[in-house]
Amino acid sequence: MTAQPSASPELTGARGGVFAAAKVLTALFVLGALVSFFLAGLGTFGLSGPVDDAAASSSLNPHRMLGEILFALALLILVLVAIARPGGRALKLAAALFVLMLVQYGLGQAGAGVHVLGGLHALNALFVTGAAFGLASATGALRKPH
Numbered sequence: 001m002t003a004q005p006s007a008s009p010e011l012t013g014a015r016g017g018v019f020a021a022a023k024v025l026t027a028l029f030v031l032g033a034l035v036s037f038f039l040a041g042l043g044t045f046g047l048s049g050p051v052d053d054a055a056a057s058s059s060l061n062p063h064r065m066l067g068e069i070l071f072a073l074a075l076l077i078l079v080l081v082a083i084a085r086p087g088g089r090a091l092k093l094a095a096a097l098f099v100l101m102l103v104q105y106g107l108g109q110a111g112a113g114v115h116v117l118g119g120l121h122a123l124n125a126l127f128v129t130g131a132a133f134g135l136a137s138a139t140g141a142l143r144k145p146h
């Protein structure tokens, strides 16, 4: 039987360590993206009083805070993947994830003023999550180590 090419190349030395760190952070990002949806819902149902401005509500603070962490995480993952160089597909997905998070941040900030941008923020969350799962699949981040 012929060996199948591995989706997560065996990198050794410093690059291997950097790649391992990128995989752990990618797995954390996937989890964080899913939790973000939960916190957005929790914050929305937790709005209290005569609320007509989501930006003024503290019930969305946990979601905002996690969003900022995920933004920093996406940048860190991109840097680590660029250093480890595990392959073009992983680098493209890490770059896409960072750009989508940049857009997500901007839409999140602008959404309270221009509601259609808030709608696009919710829609773009699906693309962010898709890119994170794609990167996890390309790097083997969600695979059990053997």
Ligand code: HEM
Pocket: 033, 034, 036, 037, 040, 041, 054, 055, 056, 060, 063, 064, 065, 066, 067, 068, 070, 071, 104, 105, 108, 109, 111, 112, 121, 122, 125, 126, 128, 129
């Ligand atoms: C992958 C999923 C998501 C990520 C990574 C994410 C990320 C973010 C970020 C970075 C911010 C801006 C934080 C800041 O201004 O300091 C934000 C704000 C916000 N997000 Fe999300 N988000 C996600 C999903 C959603 C969903 C599904 C909804 C609603 C359906 C939502 C609703 C909001 C709201 C209402 C705000 C606050 C806007 C404001 O402060 O004016 N988010 N999010």
